[in-house]
Amino acid sequence: MIDYRKIYDETKTLSVLLVEDFEPLRKEMVEVLGDLFKSVTYAVNGEEALTLYKETYASETSYDLIISDIQMPQMNGVELSKHIRALNESQAIIMLSGHTDSAYLLELINIGISKFITKPIDYDVFFPILYEESQKIKLLKSNDADTKIRYIADEYSWNTQTKALTYKDVLIDLTKHELFLLEFFVNKQEQLCSNYDIADMFYEHNIEISERNIRNLIFKLRQKIPEQCIQSVYGLGYKFMCK
Numbered sequence: 001m002i003d004y005r006k007i008y009d010e011t012k013t014l015s016v017l018l019v020e021d022f023e024p025l026r027k028e029m030v031e032v033l034g035d036l037f038k039s040v041t042y043a044v045n046g047e048e049a050l051t052l053y054k055e056t057y058a059s060e061t062s063y064d065l066i067i068s069d070i071q072m073p074q075m076n077g078v079e080l081s082k083h084i085r086a087l088n089e090s091q092a093i094i095m096l097s098g099h100t101d102s103a104y105l106l107e108l109i110n111i112g113i114s115k116f117i118t119k120p121i122d123y124d125v126f127f128p129i130l131y132e133e134s135q136k137i138k139l140l141k142s143n144d145a146d147t148k149i150r151y152i153a154d155e156y157s158w159n160t161q162t163k164a165l166t167y168k169d170v171l172i173d174l175t176k177h178e179l180f181l182l183e184f185f186v187n188k189q190e191q192l193c194s195n196y197d198i199a200d201m202f203y204e205h206n207i208e209i210s211e212r213n214i215r216n217l218i219f220k221l222r223q224k225i226p227e228q229c230i231q232s233v234y235g236l237g238y239k240f241m242c243k
Contacts, residue, residue, distance in 0.1 A: 002127050008036055010134035015039040015061070019049040019068035019080065020096065025121070029067070032123070036130070037065075046075025050083050057087055064137050066093045069119075070101045070108075078104050085111050092137050094129065096121070150186055152242045153226040158186050165224070178221050180205055185230065185240035194237035 016037045020026040021044050033040045041063070043049035049068065056062045066084060070077040077095055084091050094115045095108060105116065115133060117126050148161045155168045163179055165172045174182065184201045185193070195211045202209045209217075218238065222230055231239045 002124065004036075004127075007127055007131045007134075010131055010138060011036040011038075013038055014064040014134055014137060015041070016065045016067060017049060017052060017063040018042040019044075019046065019066065019072065019077065021045055021069060021072045025119070029121070033067075045072045046077065046080035048074075049080055050075065053084055054087070064092065064141075065133060066091060067096065068093065069096045070104050071098060076104075078107055081108060081113055082111060090140065092133050094133060150242065152186065153229055156225055156229075158182065160186070172224050174224065175220075177202075177207070177209075177217055178224070180207075181217055181221055182225075185238075186242070189240055189242055192233060192237055192239055197237065 014037055016033055016039070018026065018029055018033060018040060020029065020042065026042055026044070030040055030042055041052060043052055046068070049066075053063065053066075066081075068077040068080055072080075081093055081095070084093065089112070093113050094117060095113060096119055097105065097116050098119050108116075115129055117129065148159055150158045150160060152158055157166050158164075159166075160183075163183060165174055165182060180202065181198070184198065188197075195214050198214050199209055199211070218230055229241055231241055233239060
């Protein structure tokens, strides 16, 4: 007997994107999932799903779980999964597979997808998988919440997800170039970074910057964080030292 309360306790705070082109099954699953999840969004093919995913990726409204059919028009579930995993390698994905989809399963397993639900849906099989995946998602989100905030000095913090710098919970305004530089330094904490390394980072953002402009940018960034966070190493470059 399925314990819906137990499942609901794990799913009620999560969002799901359902990708299914067969309307009767899609309507049925939207209704079933709607009773369990905080929000349910659906798409009728892979291209539409990828557009929805990109619109919300890395935001507060990003999807916790993707449930997708394999065989769909315009973009199938295999290609959709590859695109999504390229953006977010830890994205939870459950695939709905027909008996004729076995040729795709090894390819999906190779990109890290191992949860498959055979159609027609047997909810006695489906619900335990939902429960297990939702538990994993919540644990991952809990770990992310613990690690996305980096404290760089007394009461100065950097959110690695939203790219926000705050002091005593007040947002500090950064220019685009200052944001790129601070993110670079936080990721390279305590490593020696030369002007060439910094210029190369900006080049990856399609920005050309001179050594003089790097010095000016570092001077300006030092006005917004404790000056000792960015230490100059004479003739070599800089080190970013968090507390």
